[in-house]
Amino acid sequence: MKKIEAIIKPFKLDEVREALSELGVSGLTVTEVKGFGRQKGHTELYRGAEYVVDFLPKIKIEVVVTSAMLETAVDAIVKAAHTGKIGDGKIFITPVEQVIRIRTGETDDAAI
Secondary structure (H helix, E strand, C coil): CEEEEEEECHHHHHHHHHHHHHCCCCCCEEEEEEECCCCCCEEEEECCEEEEECCEEEEEEEEEECHHHHHHHHHHHHHHHCCCCCCCEEEEEEECCCCECCCCCCEHHHHC
């Protein structure tokens, strides 16, 4: 099993969720986060004063999939989140040793 963490632009969330749903991914966790990469933030104008926004709003999606489903899930996220502009985000993949469904006690693939 693998955990996919994808940092994407907020307006791409629905497209990514729908793409994963079409693959049969039944659950995911979404968190509103802030950060920066090569974008390095941007400058905004507020009440006539200019100020720098160092951290940009992003969405972090976390989903655990079987190893067999990993490549198709990552491809779906990349296609759905892609705009071709700076700040599209990143995907991090880590191994998952064990999953336990608290309600039923199911483990591993049965718990996903």
